[in-house]
Amino acid sequence: MKVFLERLADIQVRHSQKVIVGSVLVTALLATGLPSIQLETDFQSSLPDDLGPIETQDKVESEFRSSSSIIILFQTNDESKEDSFVSDVRSPDMIRMQKDLEEELSSETIVGNVRSSASFFTEVPGSKEEVKRVVEASGSGDQLFNRDFTATQMYVSLEEEMSEENIRKATEKINKNLEQTPKQPGIDITVTGNPVIRTDIGDTLVDDSVTTISIASVLILGLLTLTRGRVYGPITFVPLFIGLIWTLGTMGHLGIPLTIATIALGAMILGLGVEYGSFITERIIEEKDERGSVEEALRSAVPTTGLAILGSSTTTIVGFSALLIASISFIRDLGLTLSIGIALTLVSALVITPSLILEYERWSK
Structure with missing residues (x-):
């Protein structure tokens, strides 16, 4: 040397x-x-694939997409001073807004599936009681609403691989559609979920x-x-x-x-x-x-x-x-x-x- x-x-x-x-x-x-x-x-x-709990978790996420969806959170704002503000997210107006947003997001090529409380309705319901009845009959209320019905979630999964680039593209599309969708008074909207955190x-x-x-x-x-x-x-x-x-x-x-x-x-x-x-x-x-x-x-x-x-x-x-x-x-x-x-x-x-x-x-x- x-x-x-x-x-x-x-x-x-x-x-x-x-x-x-x-x-x-x-x-x-x-x-x-x-x-x-x-x-x-x-x-x-980054964890070993041959560990039992990891294999099970991967299977659960693959089957149910439990942590691979982008979440859009709709939450009432108690401090809102707007007229006719929404205090219960089971409002027909909320269903209408979510339904419009679902249709817009579903048309995006990068989006694979969109699921929210609006998915239970083919048409906008006429009353809050109808929303309550349909949601209770679906058995999925716990997944979409919190206990006091001041918040509800929309799950957006991607059509393509959940890569950093695709997540950014999807988040950009979601935010763009949110800007164009008429918002309900007294509702705060946040885009979150594991992919966004990543x-x-x-x-x-x-x-x-x-x-x-x-x-x-x-x-x-x-x-x-x-x-x-x-x-x-x-x-x-x-x-x-x-x-x-x-x-x-x-x-x-x-x-x-x-x-x-x-x-x-x-x-x-x-x-x-x-x-x-x-x-x-x-x-x-x-x-x-x-x-x-x-x-x-x-x-x-x-x-x-x-x-x-x-x-x-x-x-x-x-x-x-x-x-x-x-x-x-x-x-x-x-x-x-x-x-x-x-x-x-x-x-x-x-x-x-x-x-x-x-x-x-x-x-x-």
């Missing part, structure tokens, strides 16, 4: 610009995977991921600048951030999803990988001060310090690789992405950092 690192150092000394250009091209290529990063917010899908979690995951990466980047860059100076600090940070881009791009290309477990991946990679470039930079500076030549400093630092951080990173990767035997999929994904991230930040530190230092020293002379 030391011979390989010596050859790497020789290539960096003779072709530092080509190394930098090649790294930029690799970064651009891997960055194309960033838009392909998938969100996985369905916790149950998309909200997905948005939170993305926001938190961007926030944690941004904060970690600013803090690490600031600390590197304080400890390494305003030149060598950014030089050390750039390969680290490139390694992060390589990691996230690889996730997109390999189809590794962003989950609750991997939400802090970016900050973790930055925190764990910063030492590799930092050690390389410090050693090159020390060797340059002793030898007076940045080329000789690089030829000495890369094989020695590179071998040390290679051993350190290997033990870290082996430790994270143990997570690959976990039975829960998002734990396996965490182990895989951390292992990939450590390996790629190591490569970027060994390959890019010395080349950047060499080019800066040559330019500054």
Whole structure:
């Protein structure tokens, strides 16, 4: 391995610009995977399929769609000051509104089935007593109404796969139809259900991921600048951030999803990988001060310090690789992405950092 690192150092000394250009091209290529990063917010899908309760729950959801429907909640507002406001959701006016909404939603290609209290009627009932009688006869009142009849639900299932993209499309269609449907006074309407919660979690995951990466980047860059100076600090940070881009791009290309477990991946990679470039930079500076030549400093630092951080990173990767035997999929994904991230930040530190230092020293002379 030391011979390989010596050859790497020789290539960096003779072709530092080509190394930098090649790294930029690799970064651009891997960055194309960033838009392909998938969100996985369905916790149950990450659980082992061979567990009895999980198999039963999957069967129940498949047969009855108990948690795979988008729910539209119609609820009376006690504080409403509108005239003729609805205080009982068994009102014929409520049935009329739900029936109109059912017809509109059923015409949407992405919607598979719509079910509400209006489904029991072919025509709008003439009185609240008729609504009560039909609902009681159906035996499904408990599924659609609460106990005091101040709230009722409409279940909307999708025609296509319950993916994040399809859920968002369906929710958008539902909200659009709700805006166009005449509302009853005193009724608040909310779109909810497990699928909608999943998309909200997905948005939170993305926001938190961007926030944690941004904060970690600013803090690490600031600390590197304080400890390494305003030149060598950014030089050390750039390969680290490139390694992060390589990691996230690889996730997109390999189809590794962003989950609750991997939400802090970016900050973790930055925190764990910063030492590799930092050690390389410090050693090159020390060797340059002793030898007076940045080329000789690089030829000495890369094989020695590179071998040390290679051993350190290997033990870290082996430790994270143990997570690959976990039975829960998002734990396996965490182990895989951390292992990939450590390996790629190591490569970027060994390959890019010395080349950047060499080019800066040559330019500054």
